[in-house]
Amino acid sequence: MGLMERLFKTPAWGVHPDDRKQPAAAVPLRVLPMPERLYIPLLQHVGAPARPVVLVGQPVLKGQLIAEPGGNISAPIHAPTSGTVIAIGDLTAPHPSGLTLPAITIAADGADRWAELHGCDDPFALAPEEITRRTAAAGVVGLGGATFPSAVKFSLGKRLDVGTLIVNGGECEPYLSSDDRVMRDFADAVVDGVRIVMHAIGARQALVGIEDNKPEAIAAMRRATEAYAEVKVCPVPARYPMGSDKQLIQTLTGREVPADARAAEVGVLVHNVSTCAAVHRAIRKGIPLIERIVTVNGGAVKNPGNLWAPIGTLIDDLLNFCGVVEAPARLILGGPMMGTPLPHGRTPIVKGASGILAFNAAEAAVPEAGPCIRCGSCAKACPMGLLPMEMAAHIRADSFKGAERFGLADCIACGCCAYICPAHIPLVQYFSHAKGELSAQERASLRNDATKRLVEARAARIERETQEKAAAAARRKAERDRAKAAAAALSTTVTAEEISS
Amino acid sequence: MNDAPLLPLAAAPPVAAPHTYAARSVSTVMAWVMAALTPATVYGFWLYGWPALYLWLITIGCAVGGEAFCLRLMGRRPGPILRDGSAVLTGWLLAVSLPPWAPWWIGAFGGAFAAIFGKQVFGGLGQNPFNPAMVARVALLISFPVAMTSWVAPLPLGSAAAPGVLQSLAITFKGIPTDFDGVASASLLGYSKTEMTRGIDLLHSLAHAGAPGVAWGGFRPGSLGETAALLVAAGGALLLWLRIISWHTPAAMLAGIALPAAIGHALNPGQYLDATTHLLAGGALLGAFFIATDYVTSPNTPAGQLIFGFGVGLLTWVIRTWGGYPEGVAFAVMLMNVMTPVIDRYVKPRAFGRDRRGRPIAARRVN
């Protein structure tokens, strides 16, 4: 870096953490032996939980549907191996709270027998809608970590006439190398998946963004895309969070996605490389999303590397396979910048699990938080151009609305601010807390409105019932009166007749 | 291979992401700033001898002591908080702005005042609206104008006239002996100001003043660590290189002094000092690199820092030119400190995907 540049140029956003991807990234992919039991949570995606369609005791085949989507935005779940359903019940979720999620437990029979699969030799002959339908049926969700059902994104892209598919090979999180491995080992599958997705959404070109700290992946992808002019491999600078959609779109196309809008509105759609590989398998071979590459890394791991593992494998099983040098001081699902801390290792990996980090005590040390010195490092690092220290100050005083005024809703929780903070203030936790409280308040106030409507309906009902009762009473009274009058008239007549007679 | 459960159930509350941290912490930042101050300070020790060193020690000691006292009153353990180094830095910054032969109680009072009334009464580090060192400097200047404007001519260590270790102790603790020559010397700014009030214009009064070369080298009367422009600027360059400070505040502040000075000097050289003299005299450079860049009391955005820095520079020039005191950096910094919340309120960075007013931008489609 030149002297002037060093003194005067301020990077626009982001941080540059030590990537720590080696040596794990360079170790060849290993296949995890099938565990005895698999624990498959019914919520592995954004949206409504899936509904089980199997019963306890029922035998299942590998790839068989075991839970159907629970709503419009949801995804089905398939059996990762053949065996027997031995329980459908609650299981500690891979979530910091340590709360439970409903899950299906399968005892593997060891045979690993496949269900009947319906592949397709020429996906480009299929209608885009059919590809979307098959992707949905295969339970493919975004594998970069967001786990948004891919098929929903396909139909969105088709509807909004997206011309460009951005393929996210950024993988900017330190330690993780599962996408790197996918691109190195399955470049052809990825490129085929990219072309299928382009067909599904009607895109004219695809840009594959790969951070320049993965030269092997760039080379492999370049080789695989030689035959296809519409798919371009574009190395991007290694800078966190390059793997974030908005930042990658801006780097590759120069377009800024407006706030509160989706990428599709600037005419692009972002899919992760691993997702594209999963689409390739789902369409070409009919294999649903039941396995993935997981990076197992961290100072407590003896042989770090990438594993090909079925969804539902316990994290303890992964760690036992790789070996540990000491009891991990912290377990993290995902990368160190945005990953989820886990309560313990007896929780399964899910579709979005790109990595499992087992930190030793030194890595897990949390520096003590001090007071904010308003140095502005967080604001400089924030890729969204927000003022994290101001938001945190408001949240500290329980002023969530104040934090919203400073753009809390725009925060992507990338962790740059808390990473760079010299006072080690847990800024992201402040923001997560505030977002949770705000959505709880939102739910409460929606519920309040609903209650009010119910009360009004009840009042109206009681009013109506009273009126109806009164009307009925009046009618009966009128009838009685009429009858009485008639009777009286009759008797009068009779009397008169009697008199006259 | 170990098949036992690898982790006990988490009892402690979960630690939120990120799980990795940048190496730079508050105490390393403070340590780097102190390192950047060291050359000019050590040069000051050499130039003004042992009394300067004693004053420096006393000032820092009392700043740390004052902070510890407040923390004890608040029922907090002082140890971990003192270790962030901010109290030492505050005392250091105050010490380098003091007359090097000032009596011990100037340093003691100033250090304690900076820590207690400059910082802790507002809630400690990060909460103070004013730069603590400048609060103390202004309080000292107002309270003890005589002691705060008694400069000494350089008496480098090793020279014949320089006081020895013990004699220096007497100077610091008992006062400057009356038979000491060359003590009551005026700084350049003070000298030109007094001459001006006598009706002698700058062309005449400064005929004998040193060329800029002297200012760069610092061999002149002045504050303990302010005289050697070259060393102060070198410290500033180190901070810029390490990205502890950004260029906006110093550049804007120096421009804020130099621009009006150049214009004034061009219009009437007898009435207005030239820009070079302004930049190299007094606390301009120290202020630009070390004082105005204080994180806590200056704006956070580059644009805000440009406004802030320029304001400090302009006010410094105004106070130096028309004010009652010869030097104006401390007052200018404090005046702009007051503006910092306002600047921060109105000068905000543009959020991604939004315009400057916070409304979503219009989508521009690819192709």
Add this chain to the structure above:
Amino acid sequence: MASYKEIAEQGLWTQNVVFSQLLGLCPTLAVTTSGTNGLGMGLATTAVLAVSGMIVSSLRQWISPQVRIPVFIVLIAALVTLVDMGLNAYLHDLYKVLGMYIALIVANCSVLGRAEAFAAREPVFASGLDGLSMGLGFTFALTLIGLIRELLGAGTLFSQASLLLGPSFKFLETTVVADYGGFLLMILPPGGFLVLGCLLAAKRLYEARRAVAAGPLSPSAQPA
């Protein structure tokens, strides 16, 4: 209604105009450059407080709520003008020191505040006592602040006290530090803020410590 002892206690300490209610800060900060000034201003205010309290209280049945504030203001302004003229004529030396601040008593919110909060509801004697004790509490605060500022700023105590109290009080005038260089900040306006702030902090600290010592009762019970 509170007992006379409680009224006196509230005025002197628990509801002290300066230290608890933070009222009348303009004279508090402006005139307390010396103990004598503080004492003089305090006594003048006390006189106005006590007399205005008694007058307002004796008129309280006749004062309709709609025009009560103008009535109070007229009464207080008249009283202050009386004090001003009286001082000027009979204690002229003191008037030279305090003169420009006497008029400020009209705007001293503690005077109107006591008329509103106490005298308009309570009997004449209680109101007079309330005004007297509030005034003495105010005098105590002003004198204390003045003494501290004078000691730190000029090294003396009660200088020029004989101008205020007569030549027989000459003995009060003490020079604590002879040949004192002077600590200007204390005499200048910031000194008033600093001393008042420190005294407030000391009072809080004292009360917090006492509350802790008193037992595990809720710490929020201490007077704010």
Add this chain to the structure above:
Amino acid sequence: MIAAILSLTLLGTLLGFGLGFADRIFKVESNPLIDEVAALMPGSNCGQCGFPGCSGAAVALVEGRAAAAVCPPGGKALASALAAKLSLELDLSKVADRGPQIASVAEDICIGCCRCIKVCPTDAILGAAKQIHNVIREACTGCGNCVERCPTEAMTLQPIPLTVQHWVWPKPALA
């Protein structure tokens, strides 16, 4: 001197008249704030606050007889809305957020008396005479009216269990 006395007296008299008129003109009949506050309340008149219905609680709030955290079903959201509306002090940590609750019927005890149906402010209970009643989860506010009314203690309030989707990161401990 006479002029000064007369002018001051005249001024006083005129001001007195002016204030008297102003008093007549600006007389406040009722407080519109009460209606605004009542609009914020849930309106279920569940009575958990101890005031006669939501409008009663609104009056108490405006008159300063009730704290912002008066309404348990409203929770933190309503408490902060009320505090903002009325500029009241609010310590969110003290809001009695015992968590959302919901009524549930113990099916082996319910005798199908229909009494609970009559007191439910949101018509959240389904049932007919001599039939086991049922609670509509989405409509129940957890007010507890039915629990008091139930002759057999078949009605109980159960906390709605915390789920992964609704879990909120705790606020970091202050440094």
Add this chain to the structure above:
Amino acid sequence: MTLLELREKIGYHALLLGAVALAASVTLAGVDGKTRSGIAAAEQRDLQQSLAQVLPEGFADNDLLKDKVNLKRADGSAVAVFRARLKGEAKGAVFQMSARGYADEVVVLIGVDVGGRILGVRVLKHKETPGLGDKIEIAKGNWIRSFEGRSLGDPTAARFGVKKDGGVFDQFAGATITPRAVVKAVREGLQFFVANQPAIFAVPGKE
């Protein structure tokens, strides 16, 4: 009608406020009449005391306050000169002069004998920094007495200034502007006296 009902009438408000205003103004008028002479006397006494300060004891036997002449300076500003006489013979004069100090005008009272020699100087009014510039007050130091016995030729015009400017009068440590202002005021006072001496003593006293 009870008092409470009466209090709600509009006329009552007017009457009440009017009555209170009347009572207050009548009282004040009365007290003003009582104290007016006292206040005037006190102010006379003040002036007399300060006049006496700049003259040696027994220097004059007339009532200076009544032996006053109003003159104009070259710049048009008015100066009131009080003349001191002993047994009817003109002995000296007392007048005010001012010069711009550090904070505001410094007003000095100067006593001069007929020979143009200074009898005494006192500062009447100033806003100089307390503890620094206020050493010009007699209460804070004897500096102001250093003018006594000086006249326009003694010291010479070039040396009639503070030491920093090459003059004979001390400045105080840390403050030059204030003493410089006082010296300037005194010098101008002497010049005024010399220039107007005939006029000052031309008019006979009104004793």
